[in-house]
Amino acid sequence: MANKEFLEKIKTKLEQKKNALEKELGGFANEDPENKKGWKARYPQFEGSGLEDEADEVEEYESLLSIEKTMGGSLKDISAALEKIEKNTYGVCEKCGAEISQARLEVCPEARWCTDCIQ
C-alpha cells in the first residue's frame, strides 16, 4: 500500500490538475446541471453572423465538443482518483486488481489501470 506521504503528493498533483482543467473548461463550457461532473460546451456566438459565419460556428462548436470530451474525461478520471484516495483504494488497477507502480502514478496520477492492462 502506498505511504501517506506519497498519497499527499499525488493528491496535491491531482487537485492542481483538476483546478487547471476546470478553469480551462470553464472558458468555453458550462457545467452540465443534468449530468453530475459533466460539461457542456457553450455554443459560440459570433457577431453579425451571416451564412458563412454560421458554418464557422458549427465547425468551432464541433471542435469545442471534442476538446470538451477529452478534457471532461480526464476530469472524471481525476475526480475518481481523488475519491479513491479518500476511500483508501487508490493505486490499484481497476482491471486486474494489481498495485499500480508508484513510478507510473507519479507520471499519471489519475491512472486507472496498471501498465500490463493498458496495452
Ligand SMILES: [Zn+2]
Ligand atoms: Zn492491471
